[in-house]
Amino acid sequence: MTELEIPVEKWSGAVRLVTLGATGDGGTRTSTVTVGGETTLPFLHFEGQIPNAPVVAAEVVDMHPADWSPALLEALGDDTRDPAAWARKMVGLGADLISLKLRSTHPDQGDRSAADAVATVKSVLAAVGVPLIVYGPGVVDKDNEVLVAVADATKGERLALATCEDKNYRTIVAAALGNGHLIVAQTPIDVNLAKQLNILISDMGLSLDRMLMDPTTGAVGYGVEYTYSVMERLRLAALMGDGMTQQPMICSVGEESWRQKESRVADGVPESWGEYATRAVVWEVTTATALLHAGADILVVRHPRSIAQVQRSIAALMKGV
Amino acid sequence: MALTGLQIYKLLPQTNCKECGFPTCLAFAMKLAQKGTELANCPYVSDEAKASLDAASAPPIRLVAIGAGERAFEVGNEVVLFRHEKTFYHQPGLVVRVKADDPKIVELTARMVSSYAVERVGMSLRLDGIAIEDSGGGAAAFAAAVAVARSAAPGLPLVLMSTDPAAVGAALDEAGADRPLVHAATAANWQAMAELAKKHSCPLAVRAESGDLTALADLAAQVQDAGVDDIVLDPGTSDPAGMLAAFTQLRRLALKKNYRPLGFPIIAFVGAGSAEEQAAMAAEAITKYAGVIVLDGFEPALIYALMTLRQNVYTDPQKPIQMEPKLYEVGAPTASSPLLITTNFSLTYFTVSGEIEASGVPVWLLVADADGMSVLTAWAAGKFDAEKIAKTVTASGLGGKLKHHKLVLPGYVAGLSGEVEEELAGWEILVGPREAVEIPNYLKSVWKAD
Numbered sequence A: 001m002t003e004l005e006i007p008v009e010k011w012s013g014a015v016r017l018v019t020l021g022a023t024g025d026g027g028t029r030t031s032t033v034t035v036g037g038e039t040t041l042p043f044l045h046f047e048g049q050i051p052n053a054p055v056v057a058a059e060v061v062d063m064h065p066a067d068w069s070p071a072l073l074e075a076l077g078d079d080t081r082d083p084a085a086w087a088r089k090m091v092g093l094g095a096d097l098i099s100l101k102l103r104s105t106h107p108d109q110g111d112r113s114a115a116d117a118v119a120t121v122k123s124v125l126a127a128v129g130v131p132l133i134v135y136g137p138g139v140v141d142k143d144n145e146v147l148v149a150v151a152d153a154t155k156g157e158r159l160a161l162a163t164c165e166d167k168n169y170r171t172i173v174a175a176a177l178g179n180g181h182l183i184v185a186q187t188p189i190d191v192n193l194a195k196q197l198n199i200l201i202s203d204m205g206l207s208l209d210r211m212l213m214d215p216t217t218g219a220v221g222y223g224v225e226y227t228y229s230v231m232e233r234l235r236l237a238a239l240m241g242d243g244m245t246q247q248p249m250i251c252s253v254g255e256e257s258w259r260q261k262e263s264r265v266a267d268g269v270p271e272s273w274g275e276y277a278t279r280a281v282v283w284e285v286t287t288a289t290a291l292l293h294a295g296a297d298i299l300v301v302r303h304p305r306s307i308a309q310v311q312r313s314i315a316a317l318m319k320g321v
Numbered sequence B: 001m002a003l004t005g006l007q008i009y010k011l012l013p014q015t016n017c018k019e020c021g022f023p024t025c026l027a028f029a030m031k032l033a034q035k036g037t038e039l040a041n042c043p044y045v046s047d048e049a050k051a052s053l054d055a056a057s058a059p060p061i062r063l064v065a066i067g068a069g070e071r072a073f074e075v076g077n078e079v080v081l082f083r084h085e086k087t088f089y090h091q092p093g094l095v096v097r098v099k100a101d102d103p104k105i106v107e108l109t110a111r112m113v114s115s116y117a118v119e120r121v122g123m124s125l126r127l128d129g130i131a132i133e134d135s136g137g138g139a140a141a142f143a144a145a146v147a148v149a150r151s152a153a154p155g156l157p158l159v160l161m162s163t164d165p166a167a168v169g170a171a172l173d174e175a176g177a178d179r180p181l182v183h184a185a186t187a188a189n190w191q192a193m194a195e196l197a198k199k200h201s202c203p204l205a206v207r208a209e210s211g212d213l214t215a216l217a218d219l220a221a222q223v224q225d226a227g228v229d230d231i232v233l234d235p236g237t238s239d240p241a242g243m244l245a246a247f248t249q250l251r252r253l254a255l256k257k258n259y260r261p262l263g264f265p266i267i268a269f270v271g272a273g274s275a276e277e278q279a280a281m282a283a284e285a286i287t288k289y290a291g292v293i294v295l296d297g298f299e300p301a302l303i304y305a306l307m308t309l310r311q312n313v314y315t316d317p318q319k320p321i322q323m324e325p326k327l328y329e330v331g332a333p334t335a336s337s338p339l340l341i342t343t344n345f346s347l348t349y350f351t352v353s354g355e356i357e358a359s360g361v362p363v364w365l366l367v368a369d370a371d372g373m374s375v376l377t378a379w380a381a382g383k384f385d386a387e388k389i390a391k392t393v394t395a396s397g398l399g400g401k402l403k404h405h406k407l408v409l410p411g412y413v414a415g416l417s418g419e420v421e422e423e424l425a426g427w428e429i430l431v432g433p434r435e436a437v438e439i440p441n442y443l444k445s446v447w448k449a450d
């Protein structure tokens, strides 16, 4: 039989290149991370270019997260009491970058000041050479206050400030604009809302190579299929040339997956759920893998075993180049 | 590709004899094109016309049944590359592999696989079969292992993994009537394998090496010519990148080119790695087109996650799973625990109940019948209004159970609180947060029973 003719799509668009971190001009990183640039669907090397592998960010919190799942706390050990040590540990475990959540600035979690937050970010910047994504506490007013202070105090570092939502993007975008940072634009699992927010943000003058989009993550069993399909649709639109869907995508895999009962509860659950520690890690890995195949460029995860596995998967999927 | 009514009409006798129950051949053809009747209703259709109609109406990916009886499962007949374009129809069978060399382990594994079940979103999820792998101990030993599995797990579909026709033949003499999937016919053994599969009317997997799809198509065509209709494809890829490329190409060839020799479901092997390594391979196989997935061993922690992902990915995006509208207990609520109401969109329910669970505060969660829509959509569509909320609360009978009479509305329908208060005499209506993520804070610091 003659050689088969493999159907190949001719895409006209590409995912935008976005570089996190800077090594000069105010940036003190020892290395940067570039994502995006794909001209095909995830890992289809026979069809297009995938110049940059997706990357793994490890989640670090600025206070000991006593309410986290016991399986996580056990795996992370004492370093969770010091964000700098925690970040260093995660880089040692293979994280490409650090996602730092300024949780202690939340009004219910200690309400620490913007100045405290700046000091925390600086300590983590000093402890590791990789780029940082910095999350505010997730309350609009405090997010604005904290992220603006952090942005001002770290001019030139090309941090990714998270998150910009339709109700508060202006302040954070302005802070990113003035200080050479990036932003993460988050919308609730909807293609049009994602596009719209990208348009609003770029209308403020932030160049598109400084924007990541977070389509909102659902874990396995908790809406992963919605995230999966919205990401596939965004990526298909990007490849078809829709300029407002071409931002690299970031997914909060760890946060969503470890919130669920399957990952939190060891006892008093059905036997068919299987052994707890394995189940919890598998839940995170399964969520991460599904979203990797939907087009995730940055996966934020929590457990050391998940970091190792997702890195192994990415390396294996990038083979074939 | 499906034919139009006119194309079908051209193949009919065109005598308008009405015996099919339609006034004209054209009317019959039109109805047939819409799948509203069956070709068999026309007694005069020629064999030739029948053959071309059959071929044209065959799905681009053949539906293949594996196993017999109640637990048999069907895979294939998919019509899209991306689930949002329509839906994925036949979820991949999850099968656990066991080596044939130790009958005790075969027996134990077969029992565990057969009885495993896990409850999720009101459905009982189960494993689909067991794959017995020939460990080279000869035909008799392989057949004996298959017999052990069969008696330990009656009715559980089987995959017979061996490239030795003698071993497969012996096993099929044992279990042929159960329609096991035979894996695999290769370039070296396909004649004998095809003969066996045909003799026992069993589905047959064909295996090429390292993703060589041309060789795979050749093999599939050869066994089909030899009389095997139910084929499963194994492109012989064992790494994530090769598997993704091969599976994607197979799906595209079938759907975009209507390429018949490769229009069959695919089998994936996730390898013998750690649980998380298998999870990654299997998650890829679930999202990217596998019809049968062979896991390496019985590991409930892994199986539960994979079954859940499979259920998620194979849910029709147009018909999301709905929750049963009723009163749910999150934690162990008492007479003074808070009462929250939401809609029966499954994702809404799971997001809300997840946040409540995470808060550690026990809650009565009342789920209203809103046609499976989220709070905002249901409100906009008039499915979650003051009347519906009031009726749901009254029907729950909670008025008699609770010490307090306070109902927390989702923040998105804050505007309804006045109306609900009018409808529900004696109740105080509170407004909760708009986003589920704010619920823990609300429960811990805002809500008060008295």
Ligand code: SF4
Pocket: B012, B013, B014, B015, B016, B017, B018, B019, B020, B021, B022, B023, B024, B025, B026, B028, B041, B042, B043, B044, B045
């Ligand atoms: S039975 Fe057949 S030939 Fe007669 S009217 Fe119907 S389609 Fe035409």
